[in-house]
Amino acid sequence: MSQVHLRRFTGSAIAPHLHDVADLRIRVFREWPYLYQGDMDYEQRYLETYSRSPESLFVLAFDGERVVGASTGVPMADETDEFKQPFIARGDDPGRIFYFGESVLLPTYRGQGVGVRFFQEREGYACELGRFTHTAFCAVDRPSDHPRRPPDHVPLDDFWMRRGYVKQPSLTTLLTWLDLEESRPTAKPMTFWLKRLDGVDAN
Numbered sequence: 001m002s003q004v005h006l007r008r009f010t011g012s013a014i015a016p017h018l019h020d021v022a023d024l025r026i027r028v029f030r031e032w033p034y035l036y037q038g039d040m041d042y043e044q045r046y047l048e049t050y051s052r053s054p055e056s057l058f059v060l061a062f063d064g065e066r067v068v069g070a071s072t073g074v075p076m077a078d079e080t081d082e083f084k085q086p087f088i089a090r091g092d093d094p095g096r097i098f099y100f101g102e103s104v105l106l107p108t109y110r111g112q113g114v115g116v117r118f119f120q121e122r123e124g125y126a127c128e129l130g131r132f133t134h135t136a137f138c139a140v141d142r143p144s145d146h147p148r149r150p151p152d153h154v155p156l157d158d159f160w161m162r163r164g165y166v167k168q169p170s171l172t173t174l175l176t177w178l179d180l181e182e183s184r185p186t187a188k189p190m191t192f193w194l195k196r197l198d199g200v201d202a203n
Contacts, residue, residue, distance in 0.1 A: 004068065004109055006117055008125065009058040017058055018047050020067040021104075028104035030180065032150055033142045037178040050101070053078035055129060059121040061105060061114055069105035071118035073098055073125065076136065083138070086171045086192065097194075098126035100137035119163050127197055134197060137165075138173065138190040148180070165193040 009017060025046075026038035050056040053074045061069030076084060076097040084094045103118045126132045139156070142149065157167070171192035178185045 004061050004063055004112060004114055006114075006121060007060050007062060008121060009060065010125070011054045011056060014050060014056055014058045017060060017067065017070075018051065020060070021058060021070045021072065022047060024067065024070050024104045024106070025102065028106070029102075032148060032153055033140050033146075034177075035148060035179045037180050037182065039178075042177065049079060050074055057122060057125050059118055061109065061118075063109070068109050069103070069114055069118075071103040071122060072101035073122045073135075074101065075099070075129075075132075082173050082175060086173050087136075090170060096131065096133040098122075098129070098132040098135050100135060102137075115159070116163070123195075123197065132197060134194055136192050136194045138171075138192045140175075141189045141191055160193055164195045166195070168192045168194050 022038075022040060022043035025043060026036070026040075029036035029038060050058070050072060055075050055078070057073040059071040059073075060067050061071075076087065076094040076099040079094070079099050083099060087094050087097065100119075100122055103115060105114055105118075123135055126135050160167075169191065171194070173190050173192075174187040175190055176185045176187045179188075
């Protein structure tokens with residue numbers, strides 16, 4: 001197994017890697033539970049959020065010069081309304097939250113601790129910026145009887161809880177994409193997970 005190394009890119013430095021991240025999202029999110037029938041037009045629209053933000057983050061996993069994984073983040077204040085509005089409605093300040101977009105890693109490279117390092121790198125960056133009290137991400141909700149659910153699927157909830165994240169049933173949103181075998185995009189329910197950053201002054 002080749003040694004995977006991680007590199008961090010922020011702000012305008014992410015631009016040369018947008019295509020790599022888009023390609024990984026399309027490949028990895030075809031799997032359960034996202035079942036994403038991706039295309040580059042959708043990816044370009046999605047990644048505009050990161051292109052616009054001067055404090056966006058890509059943590060990329062390399063095997064040599066090949067990008068084999070990616071983990072992203074952006075200040076919640078720079079996100080779209082679909083992400084911000086649930087927090088605003090609850091009375092939370094999006095300006096104090098750093099949002100984690102996704103972690104995608106090719107199957108060959110899983111089980112080597114890269115997922116843990118993705119979280120560590122993103123949380124470390126949020127702490128370095130100095131004004132964030134929490135980090136957050138959201139995950140798709142699929143019914144337990146979904147016909148495409150693999151019989152051996154193990155949810156990531158335990159992994160996320162070990163990282164200190166707590167599921168927030170009161171924080172939900174809808175995101176729209178094209179599922180495999182769908183004829184048109186449909187809205188999918190998403191639930192947020194939240195973690196308080198240690199050593200950060202909330203005042």
